Amino acid sequence: MxxxxxxxxxxxxxxxxxxxxxxxxxxxxxxxxxxxxxxxxxxxxxxxVVHGIKNIGPVVGMFIFAIIFFGVMTDAGLLDPIIRRILRAVGGRPRYIVMGSALLALIIHLDGSGAVTFLVTIPAMLPLYERLGMDRRILACAVSLAAGVNFLPWVGPMLRASAALNIPTTELFYPLLPVQLVGLVFVFGACYLLGLREERRLGLGGAGSGLEIHMPEVTAEQAALRRPGRFAVNCVVTLVVLTVLIAGWVPPVLIFMLGTVLALVINYPCVAEQRARIDAHARAALMMASVLLAAGVFTGxxxxxxxxxxxxxxxxxxxxxxxxxxxxxxxxxxxxxxxxxxxxxxxxxxxxxxxxxxxxxxxxxxxxxxxxxxxxxxxxxxxxxxxxxxxxxxxxxxxxxxxxxxxxxxxxxxxxxxxxxxxxxxxxxxxx
Known part of the structure; x- marks a missing residue:
């Protein structure tokens, strides 16, 4: 029944x-x-329902503060130089952008956390996709493939299989290592083809390698939010947050809370400015948090x-x-x-x-x-x-x-x- x-x-x-x-x-x-x-x-x-929501609560908190943290850093212009360098490196070739997205996700997923992988990779790459007019579904697919094939001895499914069958994780993993390498070849091959398809859709053709992509003009409102003089400090804060996050030294929700506080204080010390930045990103955070809580109802x-x-x-x-x-x-x-x-x-x-x-x-x-x-x-x-x-x-x-x-x-x-x-x-x- x-x-x-x-x-x-x-x-x-x-x-x-x-x-x-x-x-x-x-x-x-x-x-x-x-x-x-x-x-x-x-x-x-x-x-x-309460049990399910309790289990998913830390993920919801992490997501809310991650959205605000990355949003504030983007407002301050942290990603502008990074995107500019990536654009110069890939020469406007979507095939390399998609493969780069998968590579970044693969590296970040070395800690075994899918949530951290997506929270780091997608905000970093999404502006590039949007500025080139690329399909966002491809970014979702590329990071999903990279994280999905990256089953290491310390990831959740491997640990569960080891505990359920009473078999050491190394015995499960080592025979699968060449299989995983085959899977990664498939991942980057698929990403290459997806990027190639985007090049054709966007009409870049064979000239993409010589195409120079320029950063779009920022609006007066966006320019007022930029903090180019604090780029180095913002980089340090972001690297510290990501390092602590990936190392797992403290719970993700706490490090994103602290990171959000630093991002706001460093870039927008005025209380009114801080409130405005939080309000600007609250809608996206609230919408996704509500869906995550609903997922907690379902799983609970x-x-x-x-x-x-x-x-x-x-x-x-x-x-x-x-x-x-x-x-x-x-x-x-x-x-x-x-x-x-x-x-x-x-x-x-x-x-x-x-x-x-x-x-x-x-x-x-x-x-x-x-x-x-x-x-x-x-x-x-x-x-x-x-x-x-x-x-x-x-x-x-x-x-x-x-x-x-x-x-x-x-x-x-x-x-x-x-x-x-x-x-x-x-x-x-x-x-x-």
């Missing part, structure tokens, strides 16, 4: 969002609440009600025993789409151990099931899954509609997962 209600809720959520009948904010609240009431949880639903109800666990158990019961020898390869092919149905905890701690034990009974090493899952389940799948806040960070920062982001990016992420699964089979990580 719970599994059916949970599946109906997730399918309804996708249909309502993709068809644009409801906004993500409305759908993320209404659908799980109705599902919980249908499941007979009654007033207990409120406890699930689906997880605490047991719907996700029930769906996991129902899925396991329908795996044919005669196909156990092919289970790693099949799981690798399905791992990315499964991110749209299961959150990482319910999959890695609920579904994966049962799948691994079933496979082991038929002489299929359990480690192969873990490695197959890591080729897509909340790795390539997390940047488009409605079960992760990172998805809403991407669409909020790029200002791309959730449905458009999913339609555009899912085929590339699925292709990356399939390519890595085939590579794993060819390289002998697990059989076809």
């Amino acid at each position: 719970l599994a059916s209600i949970g599946l109906l809720a997730i399918v309804s959520l996708f249909l309502l969002i993709l068809s644009k009948r409801l906004s993500p904010l409305v759908a993320l609240i209404v659908v799980p609440v109705v599902a919980a009431l249908l499941g007979g949880f009654g007033m207990q639903t409120s406890e699930f 109800i689906m997880g605490e009600s047991g719907m996700l666990k029930a769906m996991a158990e129902a899925l396991v019961r329908h795996v044919p025993n005669e196909h156990a020898g092919h289970m790693p390869f099949i799981l690798g092919l399905l791992s990315m789409p499964l991110s749209l149905l299961f959150d990482p905890d319910s999959f890695y701690f609920g579904v994966l151990p049962v799948l691994a034990n079933s496979a082991e009974m038929l002489d299929v090493p359990r480690i192969q099931m873990g490695q197959a899952a890591l080729l897509g389940q909340m790795t390539t799948g997390f940047p488009v899954s409605p079960l992760t806040p990172a998805t809403f960070l991407i669409v909020g920062l790029t200002r791309v509609d959730l449905a458009e982001h999913q339609k555009f990016t899912i085929p590339f992420l699925l292709a990356a997962s399939v390519v890595m699964t085939i590579a794993a089979a060819i390289l002998g990580v697990f059989p076809f």
